[in-house]
Amino acid sequence: MSTRQTRVAVIGAGAVGLVVAEAAHDAGHDVVLCARTRPERLVIERTDRVRELDVPVLVDPGEAQPADWVLLATKAQDVAGAAAWFDGLVGPDTTVVVLQNGVDHAERVGPLLPSGTTVLPALVYVAAELLDRGHVLHRRGARLTVQGCPDTAGAESLTGFTTAFTTAPAAPAAANRTAAPAAGTGSLPGERFAALMAGSGLAVELVADFRTAAWRKLLTNAAANPITALTMQRMVVIQQNESVRELTRGLLREAVRAGIAEGAALTADDVTRTLQVYDEFAPDDGTSMHYDRAAGRATEHELITGAIVRLGDRHGVDVPLNRAVLALMRGLNHK
Numbered sequence: 001m002s003t004r005q006t007r008v009a010v011i012g013a014g015a016v017g018l019v020v021a022e023a024a025h026d027a028g029h030d031v032v033l034c035a036r037t038r039p040e041r042l043v044i045e046r047t048d049r050v051r052e053l054d055v056p057v058l059v060d061p062g063e064a065q066p067a068d069w070v071l072l073a074t075k076a077q078d079v080a081g082a083a084a085w086f087d088g089l090v091g092p093d094t095t096v097v098v099l100q101n102g103v104d105h106a107e108r109v110g111p112l113l114p115s116g117t118t119v120l121p122a123l124v125y126v127a128a129e130l131l132d133r134g135h136v137l138h139r140r141g142a143r144l145t146v147q148g149c150p151d152t153a154g155a156e157s158l159t160g161f162t163t164a165f166t167t168a169p170a171a172p173a174a175a176n177r178t179a180a181p182a183a184g185t186g187s188l189p190g191e192r193f194a195a196l197m198a199g200s201g202l203a204v205e206l207v208a209d210f211r212t213a214a215w216r217k218l219l220t221n222a223a224a225n226p227i228t229a230l231t232m233q234r235m236v237v238i239q240q241n242e243s244v245r246e247l248t249r250g251l252l253r254e255a256v257r258a259g260i261a262e263g264a265a266l267t268a269d270d271v272t273r274t275l276q277v278y279d280e281f282a283p284d285d286g287t288s289m290h291y292d293r294a295a296g297r298a299t300e301h302e303l304i305t306g307a308i309v310r311l312g313d314r315h316g317v318d319v320p321l322n323r324a325v326l327a328l329m330r331g332l333n334h335k
């Protein structure tokens with residue numbers, strides 16, 4: 001009996017899309033990239049090596065065939081446009097993994113999919129900069145965090161962007177990562193996703209309390225992304241400028257309070273922990289929002305600062321610093 005390869009379609013040939021397409025390819029799957037414009041080459045650069053990825057690229061949604069997995073790696077504001085791919089790619093057995101920032105992945109994408117489609121939100125601990133069309137610099141981090149089963153240990157041991165990309169079979173990324181089940185087994189979407197990516201350069205971490213994990217990831221964006229976009233400086237400005245660091249602490253304190261009101265198990269220690277994550281970056285690492293502004297693209301502020309303000313308002317939590325930053329980000333995007 002012959003078994004066919006698992007079909008994985010990655011939507012978005014950007015920074016995250018290229019890194020996950022490479023990982024799915026290395027894990028032995030039949031990968032296709034779905035792009036808006038065809039890149040001449042697919043190049044993934046790291047400090048120690050440059051690699052060309054050889055996978056087919058589609059630019060016409062009409063050519064898409066049903067996939068077992070769809071890995072959605074566009075910016076949040078491009079989800080509606082990316083939905084053109086769903087008709088061809090998504091069948092009754094397809095799982096759609098949403099690899100984006102924010103805390104409302106399923107609400108964002110679910111309504112655009114056929115009813116009953118399995119949607120798996122994924123937190124992206126991959127820091128990558130698109131240098132040119134089809135050319136990514138993968139700067140650090142090689143971990144995707146997804147919902148595990150309820151008895152998976154808590155999210156307390158999350159370790160920022162320190163997990164290294166390796167082409168050797170992935171080692172457990174953190175104490176709360178459960179072992180990936182054998183490919184094709186595991187009843188939860190997160191467990192099946194961990195099995196899918198086993199043997200690739202990306203570690204898939206399963207957590208019991210995904211809400212808290214998502215807020216912890218949001219904290220890594222809450223200050224760094226808007227500040228680096230507004231100042232047009234990289235992480236150095238948060239690491240070394242005392243006034244900016246004070247603003248960073250203030251933005252994070254507010255976000256922690258909004259997250260707690262939303263039911264995330266955050267504490268005041270999360271402010272210190274997030275500053276430590278920021279300090280682990282190289283001074284010249286940027287953020288996805290900084291790269292967007294540098295390239296003249298729209299930014300994802302509604303998904304990050306906007307979510308903190310919206311949810312703060314819902315729960316009566318004062319978030320004046322985030323509100324001010326949101327106004328500036330809206331101004332920056334004003335057309």
Ligand SMILES: NC(=O)C1=CN([C@@H]2O[C@H](COP(=O)(O)OP(=O)(O)OC[C@H]3O[C@@H](n4cnc5c(N)ncnc54)[C@H](OP(=O)(O)O)[C@@H]3O)[C@@H](O)[C@H]2O)C=CC1
Pocket residue numbers: 011012013014015016017034035036037073074075076078081082083099100101124125126127128129130287288300
């Ligand atoms: N970069 C990073 O370090 C990190 C990013 N993230 C998150 O990951 C998500 C992806 O970010 P990132 O990879 O940086 O974004 P990029 O802007 O680098 O890539 C997004 C890609 O999506 C493509 N796209 C947009 N619309 C469509 C469409 N209709 N069909 C096909 N492709 C489309 C864009 O194409 P085009 O070139 O035509 O615009 C672009 O290539 C975001 O939510 C981001 O916040 C999370 C952690 C870190």
Ligand SMILES: CC(C)(CO)C(=O)C(=O)O
Pocket residue numbers: 101124126127128220221224225286287288289
């Ligand atoms: C935490 C950070 C800044 C790492 O790249 C990120 O998630 C982003 O750029 O959106």
